[in-house]
Amino acid sequence: MSKITKITRRGFLKGSAGITASSLLLGISVPGSNAVASETGKALAPSAFISIEESGIIVLVIPHQEMGQGSMTGLIQILADELEAEWKNIRYFQAPGHPDYGDQRTVGSFSIKMRYTPFRQAGAAAKEMLIAAAAKIWDVPVAELAAKEGAVYHEKSGKGIAYGRLVNVARSLPVPKNPKLKKREDFNYIGKRIMSVDSADIVQGSAVYGMDVEVPGMLHASLERSPTLTGKILSYDKQNALAVKGVVDVVEIQGNGWMTNNAVAVLASNNWAAIKGRKALNAQWESESESLESDKAYRIQLRELADKAGKVERSEGSFEIARKNAEQVISSSYYSPYLAHAPLEPMVATASVNGDSAELWVPTQDPQFDTIAVAGQLGHEPEKAFEKVKVNTTLVGGAFGRKGVPDYCMEAVEVSKAIKKPVKVTWTREDEIRHGFYRPASMQKYEAALDKYGYPTGIKATSVFHTILSTYVPGAVDPIPAEMGMGLVEMPYRIDNVQIESHGIKSDVRIGFLRSVCHTFHGWSLNNFIDEVAHAANVNPVEFRLSLLGPSRELIYHNWDEYNPAAAYLNYPFKTGRLSNVIQVAAEQGAWGQKMPEGHALGFAAHKSFNSYVAMVMDVSIDRGSVKVHKVTAAVDVGTVVNPSYVKAQVEGGIVFGLTAALYGSITVENGEVQQSNFNDYPVLRINEMPRVDITLIDSDEIPTGIGEPGVPPVAPALCNGIFNLTGKRIYELPVSKHKFI
Amino acid sequence: MAKSLRINGRQYEIDADDDTPILWALRDIVGLKGSKFGCGMGLCGACTVHLDGEPIRSCITPISAAMGKGHAIITIEGLSGEGSLAVQQAWMEEHVPQCGYCQAGQIMSAAALLRRNKKPSDADIDEAMKGNICRCGTYQRIRTAIHRAAEILEGA
Numbered sequence: 028m029s030k031i032t033k034i035t036r037r038g039f040l041k042g043s044a045g046i047t048a049s050s051l052l053l054g055i056s057v058p059g060s061n062a063v064a065s066e067t068g069k070a071l072a073p074s075a076f077i078s079i080e081e082s083g084i085i086v087l088v089i090p091h092q093e094m095g096q097g098s099m100t101g102l103i104q105i106l107a108d109e110l111e112a113e114w115k116n117i118r119y120f121q122a123p124g125h126p127d128y129g130d131q132r133t134v135g136s137f138s139i140k141m142r143y144t145p146f147r148q149a150g151a152a153a154k155e156m157l158i159a160a161a162a163k164i165w166d167v168p169v170a171e172l173a174a175k176e177g178a179v180y181h182e183k184s185g186k187g188i189a190y191g192r193l194v195n196v197a198r199s200l201p202v203p204k205n206p207k208l209k210k211r212e213d214f215n216y217i218g219k220r221i222m223s224v225d226s227a228d229i230v231q232g233s234a235v236y237g238m239d240v241e242v243p244g245m246l247h248a249s250l251e252r253s254p255t256l257t258g259k260i261l262s263y264d265k266q267n268a269l270a271v272k273g274v275v276d277v278v279e280i281q282g283n284g285w286m287t288n289n290a291v292a293v294l295a296s297n298n299w300a301a302i303k304g305r306k307a308l309n310a311q312w313e314s315e316s317e318s319l320e321s322d323k324a325y326r327i328q329l330r331e332l333a334d335k336a337g338k339v340e341r342s343e344g345s346f347e348i349a350r351k352n353a354e355q356v357i358s359s360s361y362y363s364p365y366l367a368h369a370p371l372e373p374m375v376a377t378a379s380v381n382g383d384s385a386e387l388w389v390p391t392q393d394p395q396f397d398t399i400a401v402a403g404q405l406g407h408e409p410e411k412a413f414e415k416v417k418v419n420t421t422l423v424g425g426a427f428g429r430k431g432v433p434d435y436c437m438e439a440v441e442v443s444k445a446i447k448k449p450v451k452v453t454w455t456r457e458d459e460i461r462h463g464f465y466r467p468a469s470m471q472k473y474e475a476a477l478d479k480y481g482y483p484t485g486i487k488a489t490s491v492f493h494t495i496l497s498t499y500v501p502g503a504v505d506p507i508p509a510e511m512g513m514g515l516v517e518m519p520y521r522i523d524n525v526q527i528e529s530h531g532i533k534s535d536v537r538i539g540f541l542r543s544v545c546h547t548f549h550g551w552s553l554n555n556f557i558d559e560v561a562h563a564a565n566v567n568p569v570e571f572r573l574s575l576l577g578p579s580r581e582l583i584y585h586n587w588d589e590y591n592p593a594a595a596y597l598n599y600p601f602k603t604g605r606l607s608n609v610i611q612v613a614a615e616q617g618a619w620g621q622k623m624p625e626g627h628a629l630g631f632a633a634h635k636s637f638n639s640y641v642a643m644v645m646d647v648s649i650d651r652g653s654v655k656v657h658k659v660t661a662a663v664d665v666g667t668v669v670n671p672s673y674v675k676a677q678v679e680g681g682i683v684f685g686l687t688a689a690l691y692g693s694i695t696v697e698n699g700e701v702q703q704s705n706f707n708d709y710p711v712l713r714i715n716e717m718p719r720v721d722i723t724l725i726d727s728d729e730i731p732t733g734i735g736e737p738g739v740p741p742v743a744p745a746l747c748n749g750i751f752n753l754t755g756k757r758i759y760e761l762p763v764s765k766h767k768f769i
Numbered sequence: 770m771a772k773s774l775r776i777n778g779r780q781y782e783i784d785a786d787d788d789t790p791i792l793w794a795l796r797d798i799v800g801l802k803g804s805k806f807g808c809g810m811g812l813c814g815a816c817t818v819h820l821d822g823e824p825i826r827s828c829i830t831p832i833s834a835a836m837g838k839g840h841a842i843i844t845i846e847g848l849s850g851e852g853s854l855a856v857q858q859a860w861m862e863e864h865v866p867q868c869g870y871c872q873a874g875q876i877m878s879a880a881a882l883l884r885r886n887k888k889p890s891d892a893d894i895d896e897a898m899k900g901n902i903c904r905c906g907t908y909q910r911i912r913t914a915i916h917r918a919a920e921i922l923e924g925a
Contacts (some may be wrong), residue, residue: 457808
């Protein structure tokens with residue numbers, strides 16, 4: 028497969044590969060998009076996903092972001108497949124934030140899931156128009172024609188004509204409303220192992236990330252931020268900073284008391300000078316008048332709340348009666364700490380404010396939200412946002428949820444406003460770790476009532492954490508149904524009496540989305556507790572799960588679709604049979620039940636998240652007091668696989684992310700200040716700790732579902748269940764590295 | 770006073786303090802942005818370049834260590850020779866990169882490893898590569914790709 032080219036903004040507008048008057052611009056209407064079928068030669072503001080040039084070049088406009096999850100490539104495969112495009116003639120363009128592209132968030136593992144059918148329709152409609160054009164030119168029935176590799180062929184006469192030569196005629200034809208989609212066996216790109224479109228640039232060091240943006244006349248800025256959310260500056264030495272070679276200015280900027288902190292920005296001709304100047308500030312911050320959150324007290328508060336009656340999220344039968352009649356009652360509580368994202372590219376944003384308008388160049392998961400937030404800063408209502416603010420997107424050097432909030436864009440805009448020049452604000456690693464939007468610290472308490480056979484007749488779960496809604500709504504505290512749904516309220520086990528409750532608890536750091544969101548702590552604690560119950564019942568944990576799942580059922584909880592419209596939630600019931608299947612496949616592939624070598628044990632976990640099903644067997648040992656993971660065997664059901672290589676890559680990466688969190692991940696807070704700062708005190712997994720990973724993908728015709736996140740939730744519980752099987756010690760508090768093993 | 774640095778076979782005059790890390794001189798002064806900033810403490814390896822043939826962390830190595838005659842810096846943009854090309858080819862064949870941000874540093878470390886060890890074992894790879902963090906978790910494929918690059922070189 029040859030390399031295909033990414034078109035930069037400049038090349039797109041000026042280059043021959045751009046959309047020109049001679050191009051066929053197909054604005055196929057997609058759900059959630061304002062784009063309508065149009066034929067326009069004016070393409071400065073592209074409003075569609077496919078453009079075919081008379082030269083035969085096909086420009087695909089990709090609305091989502093590439094941050095390592097492979098969906099840029101996957102989306103191109105989907106469009107190109109129905110279009111019967113020749114790979115080498117494809118050019119792609121990464122769209123800026125604009126409502127014409129529909130929901131552009133790259134979150135919730137839903138880029139492929141949301142676009143799969145609309146993009147196939149868009150590709151198929153374009154192809155049908157090209158075929159219809161050939162039929163018109165040759166005066167033959169459409170039924171006698173077929174498209175293949177960028178051309179239309181008439182088998183009877185042996186004639187063929189390239190797409191480019193059909194553009195002029197095709198432009199005048201109507202856009203088919205219900206194009207016919209290909210059969211699975213006819214796919215030529217979907218399902219294939221195709222190298223990601225940016226790989227060649229990446230290995231040569233020429234891929235452009237947010238960190239690499241350069242705008243004429245820009246200055247570099249490093250920001251000394253208040254260590255707490257609303258701290259005020261007491262003093263700083265401006266002259267000392269200005270004395271550093273390369274430093275040109277020092278400005279104070281105001282935080283909005285919610286998403287951004289008060290800060291002092293040091294402007295310089297290069298980033299090193301800005302960092303050095305910032306150190307020279309010797310900034311002092313006013314200590315807060317009231318005492319803020321501290322780790323130890325917060326944990327006690329979490330535990331106390333978990334013991335109290337909370338808001339009822341799901342209630343079936345009566346857990347109280349089940350408990351009264353139980354032969355045995357088991358109860359456990361699980362604590363998960365705050366986590367920071369630590370994408371290898373720290374936060375960075377380049378902004379140029381001009382009067383009441385602005386242009387930005389950012390690595391982002393949500394260019395539309397950035398646009399609206401920045402427009403708000405400049406005094407515009409959301410309706411005006413896209414006229415006044417343009418957010419250009421770059422390749423994203425990792426994000427994991429962190430780059431879905433606009434704080435870093437807003438800061439850059441404040442600085443640019445203050446100095447009336449374009450500016451690039453580069454965060455240090457310390458800034459990124461200390462000023463995050465953290466996975467909330469949480470506690471789950473579980474109780475199970477067992478009958479005399481060890482079968483659970485009732486289960487109660489109480490989950491306590493600070494809602495992620497607080498990212499968007501200042502002051503929000505209580506978990507929302509969308510969060511409680513993730514991995515807990517949607518618990519699929521056949522148990523007659525179920526009670527699930529929640530509590531909110533305010534934190535003094537920002538809360539945000541981190542890869543797999545609430546599935547990380549709900550998936551960990553529930554899988555651990557099920558394992559505990561299985562052991563209490565003296566049943567093999569794999570058999571126990573399968574018996575609790577029972578015959579295949581379809582479950583629908585109508586409790587979080589409103590927060591995640593793109594998930595088309597009602598189309599994706601929880602199919603318990605798919606979970607049972609991955610459990611069986613993983614157990615078989617991972618040789619669950621085999622006799623392990625001395626000092627080794629297996630752990631098991633299975634979890635559905637973001638409509639995908641993953642089960643894992645993990646081989647662990649203790650090596651000089653530390654837990655070592657030797658092998659992870661995973662079975663994964665994501666429905667139709669668009670690119671097996673990158674689906675597996677996401678599971679491999681999810682395992683690394685999950686192990687990092689489970690083994691080491693811990694952000695602690697003292698008096699409102701985050702205590703960690705860099706990879707020395709917030710370590711991440713390294714290659715010498717990498718287990719062998721073996722993944723089986725389930726062959727399926729189901730619609731493709733997400734894989735950016737579902738690989739993460741089973742990791743921590745498979746690890747902890749393995750540790751229990753090895754040592755008899757249950758892990759009730761993460762991270763594992765805080766525990767001593769002999 | 771301008772300082773002289775030899776980078777990818779070219780001479781550059783740089784007007785910066787002696788303590789300026791090579792990384793920021795490369796990125797913001799010379800304009801070579803392939804080497805990445807990840808931690809600023811030599812903990813993650815994203816900034817790895819070769820100084821006089823050895824992999825170094827350019828975020829903590831000042832330009833003073835590379836100034837003057839006899840010193841030469843090679844960055845990802847200047848990698849050449851069959852060993853380096855084999856690494857880049859293997860990286861593509863094995864679909865190593867996810868977000869790709871760390872990969873320039875990974876490739877610089879891998880190229881240096883293969884230069885001194887033509888057939889590294891998994892343990893050799895882990896030892897040589899453990900200073901390079903990949904937050905996306907591409908480690909398994911990095912191991913495979915280094916073995917593959919060794920194979921390509923053996924066949925060359």
